[in-house]
Amino acid sequence: MILTGSLTLSRRELVRFYRQRSRIIGSLAMPVIVWALLGTGLQAAFPSGMGKETREFLKYFFPGNLILTILFTSIFSTISVIEDRNEGFLQSVLVSPLSPLSLVLGKVMGGAFIALFQGLVFLTLAPLAGFHFSISELALVIFSIGSISLAMTALGFLFAWKLDSVQGFHAIMNLVLFPMWLLSGAFFPAESASAFIKPLMVINPLTYGMTSLKTAMSGVTDLSAFLVQTGVVWLFGFFFVLGSVLLVSKKREVAL
Amino acid sequence: MSKTLIQFSNVGFSYGDRIALDSLSFDIREGELFCVVGPNGGGKSTTFKILSTLLKPQSGSVSFWGIDGVKHPEKIRPELGVVFQSPALDKKLTIQENLVYHGKLYGLRGASLAKKVEDLLKRFAVFDRKDERVEKLSGGLKRRVEIAKSLISGPKLLILDEPTTGLDPVARREMWSYLDVLRKEQGISIVFTTHLMDEAESADRTLVLNQGKVVTSGTPAQLKSQMGGDVISLKTTHPEALKEEIEKKFSVPVKKVDDELRIEKMEGARFIPTLVEAFPHQILSVTLGKPTLEDLFIHLTGQRFVGGEA
Numbered sequence: 001m002i003l004t005g006s007l008t009l010s011r012r013e014l015v016r017f018y019r020q021r022s023r024i025i026g027s028l029a030m031p032v033i034v035w036a037l038l039g040t041g042l043q044a045a046f047p048s049g050m051g052k053e054t055r056e057f058l059k060y061f062f063p064g065n066l067i068l069t070i071l072f073t074s075i076f077s078t079i080s081v082i083e084d085r086n087e088g089f090l091q092s093v094l095v096s097p098l099s100p101l102s103l104v105l106g107k108v109m110g111g112a113f114i115a116l117f118q119g120l121v122f123l124t125l126a127p128l129a130g131f132h133f134s135i136s137e138l139a140l141v142i143f144s145i146g147s148i149s150l151a152m153t154a155l156g157f158l159f160a161w162k163l164d165s166v167q168g169f170h171a172i173m174n175l176v177l178f179p180m181w182l183l184s185g186a187f188f189p190a191e192s193a194s195a196f197i198k199p200l201m202v203i204n205p206l207t208y209g210m211t212s213l214k215t216a217m218s219g220v221t222d223l224s225a226f227l228v229q230t231g232v233v234w235l236f237g238f239f240f241v242l243g244s245v246l247l248v249s250k251k252r253e254v255a256l
Numbered sequence: 257m258s259k260t261l262i263q264f265s266n267v268g269f270s271y272g273d274r275i276a277l278d279s280l281s282f283d284i285r286e287g288e289l290f291c292v293v294g295p296n297g298g299g300k301s302t303t304f305k306i307l308s309t310l311l312k313p314q315s316g317s318v319s320f321w322g323i324d325g326v327k328h329p330e331k332i333r334p335e336l337g338v339v340f341q342s343p344a345l346d347k348k349l350t351i352q353e354n355l356v357y358h359g360k361l362y363g364l365r366g367a368s369l370a371k372k373v374e375d376l377l378k379r380f381a382v383f384d385r386k387d388e389r390v391e392k393l394s395g396g397l398k399r400r401v402e403i404a405k406s407l408i409s410g411p412k413l414l415i416l417d418e419p420t421t422g423l424d425p426v427a428r429r430e431m432w433s434y435l436d437v438l439r440k441e442q443g444i445s446i447v448f449t450t451h452l453m454d455e456a457e458s459a460d461r462t463l464v465l466n467q468g469k470v471v472t473s474g475t476p477a478q479l480k481s482q483m484g485g486d487v488i489s490l491k492t493t494h495p496e497a498l499k500e501e502i503e504k505k506f507s508v509p510v511k512k513v514d515d516e517l518r519i520e521k522m523e524g525a526r527f528i529p530t531l532v533e534a535f536p537h538q539i540l541s542v543t544l545g546k547p548t549l550e551d552l553f554i555h556l557t558g559q560r561f562v563g564g565e566a
Contacts, residue, residue, distance in 0.1 A: 004360055004365060005360065008357050008360040008361060009361075011357075012346065015348070015349065016346070016348045016349075019348045020348070087347065088342040088343050088345075089344055089345070091338075091340050091342075092340065092344035092405070092406075095338045096333060097330065097333040097334045099330075
């Protein structure tokens, strides 16, 4: 029963995504544009053109770019929670026998799947940045992307449940997303961070996602280390889901 | 008398300082078409939310077929069909998908779900259009799909919140005829809220709410029998002055409602000529009517029944 309900809601997320053409165009075009602009911009900025330094920076920056894509898609997929509330769909879910856990899992899995899809689209650019994976390496990269997607979608749900307007959600999430991304190690490694920044990086869930993704993309040499890094992402995800379930059970009433 | 299906006992609910339900008690019986009517802010929305298990009462108890609905909402939910005032359909999904997905939330699946969906699509005459997306449908059709969707789980009780809001008269009639068939064929009990007094007249029993309290309740005939004969409405330029004069001269109670005067009197038709002859210049117009539920509301509360929209 938990699963049937959850799967129904996740499937609905995917159908809705597929039927909103603008979302598909956006998700396919975004990586291409990011990469084209970044590539040409860097080419102009570095005196050596598309030399070794440029390529190395592009390679360093690629996982950070990938995680940005996943982060935004995950979080903003939970806008559907607000839409469901405003369009009235949520009411009929709340009076159904569906448990709060199924509701949260359904929405989170649906959103995470869209983020995973988006991440995979971006990943097709990896060879251009100089990444080449074996099948098993690719599997770990996908596992890492999936884990980050789940955790971040759950975080988005936590915020979306409490907010009643899409505009408000955008405003708040931009405040949360950019610092999270900047402090995840996407730009600079944690080791070189200042004493003030370091603790923030430690409590940032995305830091662990970033580490997991970088480990996976550099070809996992130490599998147990990778599993621990990814495990921390799951742990964060677990707490976000738990928090969401508590919120849903606490306040079943919706604005009618 | 049929069995009690739902029992509200001293149910109270407040939003901060504003009391929405003030120790409300009433019962709904099996197979009944039950109407909760009242002006906006009267407490019917709160009653609806408690009935649909969206809201827990702060005091008192609600029993659904003997089960405590406050303690065990999860036992009640599978047996309820709920139609909200604002549409609860997914606009991006087709009619059929809306029904299928909703059925799955109630744990239905496979061939039995498919069969139920098909039956409902046919019964509600939307089978030909089952693959159309809901966003393209008219208001009346959406409401029809909405009702079909709420029936997918085979509920014991169907709860509708202001179901005719936003529907044109044709769609309204059509909706009532569907509900009527449902009741007769499947013996399903139906509760609906409305702010339109005339809709209350078609119910088996009606509960009239005002400011979170029961104004009165009963069958339409019982309600009307509480009225004293006919209702005479007078339009006049100086209602206050005329009210006093009529009361002095004829010693009948006169109610001033907005700018109108209302007199309840047996054999009102005979009284009118006397009245008009006595005050030939003050009275602009006279209307004589059989009492409606709206008159009853005025009779009992002294207020005009103000519905949100006509």
